[in-house]
Amino acid sequence: SQKIEQNSEALNIQEGKTATLTCNYTNYSPAYLQWYRQDPGRGPVFLLLIRENEKEKRKERLKVTFDTTLKQSLFHITASQPADSATYLCALPTGGSYIPTFGRGTSLIVHP
Amino acid sequence: DGGITQSPKYLFRKEGQNVTLSCEQNLNHDAMYWYRQDPGQGLRLIYYSQIVNDFQKGDIAEGYSVSREKKESFPLTVTSAQKNPTAFYLCASSIDLTGELFFGEGSRLTVL
Numbered sequence: 009s010q011k012i013e014q015n016s017e018a019l020n021i022q023e024g025k026t027a028t029l030t031c032n033y034t035n036y037s038p039a040y041l042q043w044y045r046q047d048p049g050r051g052p053v054f055l056l057l058i059r060e061n062e063k064e065k066r067k068e069r070l071k072v073t074f075d076t077t078l079k080q081s082l083f084h085i086t087a088s089q090p091a092d093s094a095t096y097l098c099a100l101p102t103g104g105s106y107i108p109t110f111g112r113g114t115s116l117i118v119h120p
Numbered sequence: 121d122g123g124i125t126q127s128p129k130y131l132f133r134k135e136g137q138n139v140t141l142s143c144e145q146n147l148n149h150d151a152m153y154w155y156r157q158d159p160g161q162g163l164r165l166i167y168y169s170q171i172v173n174d175f176q177k178g179d180i181a182e183g184y185s186v187s188r189e190k191k192e193s194f195p196l197t198v199t200s201a202q203k204n205p206t207a208f209y210l211c212a213s214s215i216d217l218t219g220e221l222f223f224g225e226g227s228r229l230t231v232l
Binding site for chain 2: 105106113
C-alpha cells in the first residue's frame with residue numbers, strides 16, 4: 009500500500025533562510041498532493057495543492073514542487089520567520105480513493 | 121464567518137461510557153470527515169461522508185459511529201467498544217472528495 013514519508017526530525021533554521029521540507033511516497037503517483045500547517049493543539053490549515061501534471065506551485069513565500077519520477081514533493085518557505093514555526097503535513101490520496109491520507113508531519117523551528 | 125465548529129474542546133470520560141463529539145459547518149460543503157490524531161502520529165481517517173444520509177468507514181472505524189442527517193452536521197460517537205479512545209479528534213469538510221480540507225479546532229478526549 010502507498011506509504012507517505014516525512015522527516016520525523018525537526019528542522020531548525022535561522023530566520024531569513026529558506027526552509028525545505030520533504031514528502032516522499034512509495035508507490036503510484038497521486039492525482040494531487042496537499043500541504044497543511046498545524047500549530048500545537050489546533051486543527052491543520054490548508055496551504056497549497058499541486059496536481060500530478062504540475063511541476064511547481066507558488067503562493068507568496070511558499071513554493072511546492074512535485075517530482076513524479078522521484079516520487080517526492082518539496083515544500084519551500086523563503087525568507088523564513090519565527091512565526092513560520094509549526095508542523096507541516098503533506099497529504100495525498102492513497103488506496104484507490106480521492107480522500108487524502110496524511111503524513112506524520114515535520115516540525116519546523118525558525119530561530120530569530 | 122464561515123467555518124467549522126467542534127465541541128466540546130476538552131472532554132473527559134469514564135471507561136464504559138459513550139461520548140458524542142459535535143461538528144457543525146456553515147461552508148455549504150458536501151463532504152465531511154473525522155480524523156484522529158495521536159502524539160507523533162499523522163491524522164488517521166475514522167469516517168467520512170460524501171453527502172447527506174451517506175457515510176463510509178475510514179481506516180480506523182471500529183468503536184466509532186457517525187450520522188449525517190443534515191448537510192451542516194456530522195457528529196461522532198466514541199463508543200465503549202473503542203479500546204484506546206484518548207486522542208485529539210479533528211473534524212473537516214470540503215466541497216467534494218478532491219478539495220482542500222477545512223478543519224475545526226479539534227476536540228481532545230481523555231478517558232479516566
